[in-house]
Amino acid sequence: MGVLDGIRIIEMGAIGPVPFAGMLLSDMGADVIRVDRLTPSGLGMPRETKFNITGRGRPSIAIDLKSPEGREVLLELVAKADALIEGFRPGVMERLGVGPEEALSVNPKLVFGRMTGLGQTGPMSQAVGHDLNYLGLTGALSMIGPKDASPSIPLNLVADLGGGALYLAVGVLGALLENRNSGKGQVVDCAMIDGVTSLLASYYGASAAGSWVHQRESNILDGGAPFYSLYETADGRYVSVAAIEPKFFRALCDGLGIEEDQHSKQFDTAHWPEMRRRFETAIASKTAAEWDSIMSSREACFGQVLSLEEAQNHPHLKSRSVVVDIDGIPQPGPAPRFSRTPSAIQGNPSSDGANTEAILEAWGFDAQAQDNFWDSGALGSRK
Numbered sequence: 001m002g003v004l005d006g007i008r009i010i011e012m013g014a015i016g017p018v019p020f021a022g023m024l025l026s027d028m029g030a031d032v033i034r035v036d037r038l039t040p041s042g043l044g045m046p047r048e049t050k051f052n053i054t055g056r057g058r059p060s061i062a063i064d065l066k067s068p069e070g071r072e073v074l075l076e077l078v079a080k081a082d083a084l085i086e087g088f089r090p091g092v093m094e095r096l097g098v099g100p101e102e103a104l105s106v107n108p109k110l111v112f113g114r115m116t117g118l119g120q121t122g123p124m125s126q127a128v129g130h131d132l133n134y135l136g137l138t139g140a141l142s143m144i145g146p147k148d149a150s151p152s153i154p155l156n157l158v159a160d161l162g163g164g165a166l167y168l169a170v171g172v173l174g175a176l177l178e179n180r181n182s183g184k185g186q187v188v189d190c191a192m193i194d195g196v197t198s199l200l201a202s203y204y205g206a207s208a209a210g211s212w213v214h215q216r217e218s219n220i221l222d223g224g225a226p227f228y229s230l231y232e233t234a235d236g237r238y239v240s241v242a243a244i245e246p247k248f249f250r251a252l253c254d255g256l257g258i259e260e261d262q263h264s265k266q267f268d269t270a271h272w273p274e275m276r277r278r279f280e281t282a283i284a285s286k287t288a289a290e291w292d293s294i295m296s297s298r299e300a301c302f303g304q305v306l307s308l309e310e311a312q313n314h315p316h317l318k319s320r321s322v323v324v325d326i327d328g329i330p331q332p333g334p335a336p337r338f339s340r341t342p343s344a345i346q347g348n349p350s351s352d353g354a355n356t357e358a359i360l361e362a363w364g365f366d367a368q369a370q371d372n373f374w375d376s377g378a379l380g381s382r383k
Contacts, residue, residue, distance in 0.1 A: 001029060001341055002027070002028045002341055003343075004025060004028045004029040004030035005030075007030040008081045008082050009030050009032045009085065010032075010078065010081045010084040010085070011034045011084075012035050012084070012085065012086035013036040014115070015087070016156070016164065016165075017115050017164030017168060018085055018086065018087035019034075021168040021172075022058055023054045023056060026057035027344065027346070029343065033058060033355075035063055035065075035077070036062050036063075038063070040351075049351045053331045053332075056345055057346035057347050059347070059350050059355030060350040060351065062352055062353025062356055062379065062380060064379070066096070067378055069378035072378070073376075073378045074098050076365070079107050080364065081110060082111065084111070085115065090116060090121075090126065093114075104185050108183075109184065110185040111176055111186065111188060113171060113187075113188040114189050115165075115191075115192075116189075117129045118193055119193065119194065120189045121189075131160040132153060134159040134196060138193050138196045138197050142216075143222055144222070147216040159195070162195065163192045163193075163194070163195025163196035164192040168190040171190050174188075226272050227252065227275075227279075228241065228242050228243075229279075231280055232280075233286060233291060234287050237304065237305065238288075238304075239288055240305055241279070241300075243301045248299055252302060255294050255295050256278075256283065288304050311323075312330050331345075353380070356379055357370070360373065
């Protein structure tokens, strides 16, 4: 009985941010169903269904969306839903006959969540792209990485998931709250370029104030500061140092055996190259495990850089069940956590169309309506 128990959401089959948002909403208790094509789309990287972790918790119904009959089936589902989320290029849902106008005509309270990279409007709205392109367009990518090499690629965590999926989920939830008062639905236009730019809010402020140096590794949070950086240890591993506050910086210097005069020079950028050399020499003198032992009793904002496998077995993460095992597959547990209505993984990932009959039954279609759907050919061949 999660916080979204009783909320019905239709997720149009997609890749990237839409299924991730669907996973979050499902984990929080929403009844999310995924609408897939009759013929598997091959979206994303090929992998066995059980490893498609972001597809967990949502049964799948397969519909021929290009047929008039399929359109009618989808609109019948829309009439029973609270929200719909989709990640097609602008205009695709309209061409299928299930855009916002048609959807809201059958369900005026529907929240219609739209996820794109570049938004529904603007001269580039029809351009193709992925996470990396949107990071580049927003300026975020230019700020990440070493100064003497290419910008670094932060996986697809920033645009797809941070600026995309999280903003889509928040937007849909906000619209659902609003329609409790208004009784009206609306369209949520979520673009990754909007979300990433929103994430850059503090950096826009720093830039306007003249306190941000527009060169990588020249600022505190971009690796420029020696006290906010990564260092190699004697055994070839890496540790993270993030001792920004003076009290944490003092604890770091104490643990490293660095003399006291460093403290007054912490924010003196002219002194940073020498400070970095001292930190590098000190940290390279011991193994990562030795540093763990030394720093564990100090508030130095110091820690090892773990592999994915090491992280899931770390005692702290294990104590909180941050990573859970479902049928032998380690995966992130639901987040965030609720004290009274805990989230839960609602089931394993489903292959395209695996749950068509179960969805129709669960969403209240009687036997005659189900027969009509199958007979129309909109759902393919009945198994």
